[in-house]
Amino acid sequence: MILISNDDGPASPGLHALIQELSSLEKVSFSIPERQRSGASMSITFHKPLRIRRLKIKGVNGYVISGSPVDAILMAFLKLLNEKPKIVVSGINIGDNTGLQDIYASGTVAAAIQASLMGIPALAFSMEIGEKFVFSAGKVPGNFIKAAKIARTIVEYVIENGLPENVDLLNVNFPFKLNRNTPVVVTWPAPTKYDNFVVERIDPRGKPYYWIWGRRLTMYPEGSDAHALFNLRAISITPLTIDLCTRKVKLDELVERVKASIL
Amino acid sequence: MILISNDDGPASPGLHALIQELSSLEKVSFSIPERQRSGASMSITFHKPLRIRRLKIKGVNGYVISGSPVDAILMAFLKLLNEKPKIVVSGINIGDNTGLQDIYASGTVAAAIQASLMGIPALAFSMEIGEKFVFSAGKVPGNFIKAAKIARTIVEYVIENGLPENVDLLNVNFPFKLNRNTPVVVTWPAPTKYDNFVVERIDPRGKPYYWIWGRRLTMYPEGSDAHALFNLRAISITPLTIDLCTRKVKLDELVERVKASIL
Numbered sequence: 001m002i003l004i005s006n007d008d009g010p011a012s013p014g015l016h017a018l019i020q021e022l023s024s025l026e027k028v029s030f031s032i033p034e035r036q037r038s039g040a041s042m043s044i045t046f047h048k049p050l051r052i053r054r055l056k057i058k059g060v061n062g063y064v065i066s067g068s069p070v071d072a073i074l075m076a077f078l079k080l081l082n083e084k085p086k087i088v089v090s091g092i093n094i095g096d097n098t099g100l101q102d103i104y105a106s107g108t109v110a111a112a113i114q115a116s117l118m119g120i121p122a123l124a125f126s127m128e129i130g131e132k133f134v135f136s137a138g139k140v141p142g143n144f145i146k147a148a149k150i151a152r153t154i155v156e157y158v159i160e161n162g163l164p165e166n167v168d169l170l171n172v173n174f175p176f177k178l179n180r181n182t183p184v185v186v187t188w189p190a191p192t193k194y195d196n197f198v199v200e201r202i203d204p205r206g207k208p209y210y211w212i213w214g215r216r217l218t219m220y221p222e223g224s225d226a227h228a229l230f231n232l233r234a235i236s237i238t239p240l241t242i243d244l245c246t247r248k249v250k251l252d253e254l255v256e257r258v259k260a261s262i263l
Numbered sequence: 264m265i266l267i268s269n270d271d272g273p274a275s276p277g278l279h280a281l282i283q284e285l286s287s288l289e290k291v292s293f294s295i296p297e298r299q300r301s302g303a304s305m306s307i308t309f310h311k312p313l314r315i316r317r318l319k320i321k322g323v324n325g326y327v328i329s330g331s332p333v334d335a336i337l338m339a340f341l342k343l344l345n346e347k348p349k350i351v352v353s354g355i356n357i358g359d360n361t362g363l364q365d366i367y368a369s370g371t372v373a374a375a376i377q378a379s380l381m382g383i384p385a386l387a388f389s390m391e392i393g394e395k396f397v398f399s400a401g402k403v404p405g406n407f408i409k410a411a412k413i414a415r416t417i418v419e420y421v422i423e424n425g426l427p428e429n430v431d432l433l434n435v436n437f438p439f440k441l442n443r444n445t446p447v448v449v450t451w452p453a454p455t456k457y458d459n460f461v462v463e464r465i466d467p468r469g470k471p472y473y474w475i476w477g478r479r480l481t482m483y484p485e486g487s488d489a490h491a492l493f494n495l496r497a498i499s500i501t502p503l504t505i506d507l508c509t510r511k512v513k514l515d516e517l518v519e520r521v522k523a524s525i526l
Contacts, residue, residue: 041304042367049464049472070368074475079461101380103507104305104373105333117364117455146526153524157517166509184521188508192380198342201312209312212337235521239512244366245451246429249502254420258447258498261416263409 002155003076003085003115004030004062007037007069007093007107010055013140014092014127017148020058020140022089025152026159029085030062031076033069033107038095040068040107042114050075069111077118086159088115091125092147096173098126098225098236099193109171109240116168116242121158125151127174128229147174150235167239173225175233183234190224193217265418266339266348266378267293267325270300270332270356270370273318276403277355277390280411283321283403285352288415289422292348293325294339296332296370301358303331303370305377313338332374340381349422351378354388355410359436361389361488361499362456372434372503379431379505384421388414390437391492410437413498430502436488438496446497453487456480 002022006015010032022028033040034053051066052075063080065072073088093108103109112122127147135141154172163170171189175182194214203209220227228236265285269278273295285291296303297316307330314329315338326343328335336351356371366372375385390410398404417435426433434452438445457477466472483490491499 039306039309041306041373043302043304043306044364044368044475046302046475049474051470051472071475074459075461075473078459078475079463079473100505100507104376104380104505105307110304110367113367117367149526150521150524153520154517157520161516164509164512164514167512178525180525182525184518184525186512186514186518189506196337196341198338200342207314209314210338210342211312212307212309212334212341235525237514237517237521239509239514240507241509242363242367242507243452244363244503244505244507246427246502246504249427249430249449251427251449251500251502253424254417254500255447255449257416257420258413258500261413262441262443262445262447262498263412 001027001029001083001085003088004028005069005072005088005090005111006032007040009033009035010064012094013135013144014094016057017140017144018089018092018151019060021148021152022155023060025156028060029081031072031080032064033072034064034066037068037107039105040110041105042070042110043068045071069107070114073111073114085120087155088112088120088122089155092144092151093126094129096126096128096229097124097171098173098229099190101192103171103189112169113242121163122169123154123158124169124171128176130176143176143178146178164239166241168242169240171238171240173229173236175229183232185228185232185234185236187225187228187236187238188223189238190220190226193226264290264292264346264348266351267291268332268335268351268353268374269295270303272296272298273327275357276398276407277357279320280403280407281352281355281414282323284411284415285418286323288419291323292344294335294343295327296335297327297329300331300370302368303373304368305333305373306331308334332370333377336374336377348383350418351375351383351385352418355407356389357392359389359391359492360387360434361436361492362453364455366434366452375432376505384426385432386417386421387432387434391439393439406439406441409441427502429504431505432503434501434503436492436499438492446495448491448495448497448499450486450488450491450499450501452501453483453489456489
């Protein structure tokens with residue numbers, strides 16, 4: 001069984017494309033947030049209760065959760081599914097998730113990290129999207145269909161082979177245009193994708209308010225996910241580990257100083 | 264200059280303790296969310312504007328931001344501070360942040376991760392707290408004062424020596440009771456701290472609603488942060504790296520299969 005999730009909610013054409021494509025491969029279910037939760041990161045809802053709604057997409061039964069992507073994964077694992085999924089697939093996100101800042105803030109990647117925390121191999125799929133691209137309600141654009149077919153290949157590979165040692169998930173980003181000349185590159189996360197700044201505006205009462213924003217950089221370090229996507233127009237496959245951990249760090253002197261400072 | 268942040272907002276005694284202690288060491292400022300944002304994780308506010316309010320705590324000037332901990336750090340770096348801080352210190356959080364699940368969801372750690380993303384050494388401090396402990400408004404409990412003095416020692420150490428190679432931040436957890444016999448242990452993050460489950464209840468209309476919850480485990484893997492804190496009653500110092508990255512992963516076969524699957 002494959003569990004699908006996302007952070008864009010039930011109307012996302014990226015979700016519909018994945019469900020359609022993967023349901024011909026395996027039994028599929030989905031558990032997703034009820035509304036767009038981009039930038040939800042790994043937030044969990046403990047301070048209020050959640051609602052669960054059943055929904056059918058492309059003939060596949062799944063669940064819509066009134067919370068974050070991580071809530072959707074927890075609900076699926078702890079309450080909704082009768083069997084442990086072989087793999088969790090998140091996306092296809094509308095907009096890329098490259099660079100550490102975006103990866104950490106992303107709800108799409110968060111759903112995959114949550115699956116990894118629960119010991120299941122996970123894949124996050126995202127697609128670069130032009131600012132001015134307009135979706136037609138109920139229609140899946142051709143490039144999302146293409147991307148979903150490639151996603152299927154990756155899902156099949158991971159079901160067959162598992163993930164490589166020390167890899168917990170693959171973060172895959174598709175360029176907006178996909179064709180037979182599109183390169184495929186294994187990458188690492190660029191530190192940042194934007195030159196961030198704050199925009200100050202004045203409200204009708206004369207008080208300032210602020211927008212955090214950023215200009216996308218034009219060149220990225222070679223080998224990085226953003227370089228692959230934006231500079232090479234390639235499909236970027238980034239193996240990620242989630243343990244945040246550097247073992248065997250020497251901190252003896254600090255430990256001694258801390259011990260001495262306890263009153 | 265030291266920048267202080269947190270995810271508990273301006274009334275937190277852990278914040279007040281840190282400001283008091285660190286302002287005798289260095290010039291200090293703070294940038295914090297306006298309300299409790301526990302579990303905010305690395306979320307960033309792009310979809311609505313933010314407000315900034317000035318506030319003085321213990322004679323120190325700082326800023327209160329109508330957003331997440333990451334927003335508070337971004338605002339400080341991009342707009343509010345006139346100089347780059349030497350170090351960013353987040354906390355002292357009310358409640359521990361041990362185990363990967365909590366670390367990823369934590370706003371306290373997120374503020375520190377955000378500082379690391381911007382190239383500044385960072386420390387996250389959290390204190391285990393009993394469920395039934397009641398704070399007195401405007402008063403900092405004695406154990407928070409003790410913890411802040413230990414935090415000061417760690418801040419001094421990192422300002423002097425920097426962080427060890429490949430370490431981006433230290434995640435420090437204090438047990439509720441601190442005394443001269445409290446051990447100090449360098450740890451790695453436990454995978455999980457809870458046995459999670461879902462509680463189902465019925466609302467007055469007869470419809471179900473759900474709570475994600477968990478029972479804290481009683482034993483943790485030796486060497487982990489949760490083991491140090493709950494099994495040894497020790498101060499846990501966890502060096503973290505934020506690059507999520509396993510380089511040199513062999514994925515040649517996958518790349519070939521993906522290439523072949525592009526239509």
